[in-house]
Amino acid sequence: MSSGTRDEWRPLRWPWSSEAADALAGWLTGDRSAPVAADDLDFRGADLSGGPFGGSSFRHANLADVAARGVELWRANCEGARFIRAVLTDADFVKACLHRASFVRAVLIGADLTRVEGLDVRFVEADLRRADLTDAMLVGCDFTRANLSGARVDKTVLENSAVAGAVVTGMTGTVFGPVVPAPGHSLDGAELEHWFAARGARVSVLRPAYS
DSSP states (O other): OOGGGGGGOOOSBOOSOHHHHHHHHHHHHSOTTSOOBOTTOBOTTOBOTTOBOTTOBOTTOBOTTOBOTTOBOTTOBOTTOBOTTOBOTTOBOTTOBOTTOBOTTOBOTTOBOTTOEEESOBOTTOBOTTOBOTTOEEESOBOTTOBOTTOEEEEEEOTTEEOTTOBOTTOEEEEEOOEEEETTEEEOHHHHHHHHHHTTOEEEEEOOOOO
């Protein structure tokens, strides 16, 4: 859903928290050309599918178990936000800030994570099938047992990110390493390419250009 439908959008289900519901209601009746200020709010129980929240701030917000299919969070500040088990199919996170956010067991099938910035993000057991990670900067992140089948990477930084048990079948593109396939063990360069290839991915490993 594009931001052009902003005037018609309503949550399919309101959050249980009256504070979060009031913040949404106030935004809906106010100037919706302005971003949503949702820092520290609790959106559990809500269905925010299609929500036009580009440029908004959800710092440290709780969106655990929230349904948000096709939600727009491009350029949003989601630092420290909890998306645990959230359904984020086809979500738009382009250029979003994800530092220390948690997507543990979240559904991110087909999500657009192009050019996101994320330090210490947790994607443990997340479903990232067919997600687009082009130009993403994901440093020290945890993809343990995540499903990255068919995901697209292009100049994607996965520096020091954990990938133990991750499924990468059909993953294609290029990455910067090193990555950590097991605690205390990192791979880069040709070794990392072999690790991907052995698991059904077609991923080339790039060397950083140092001036």
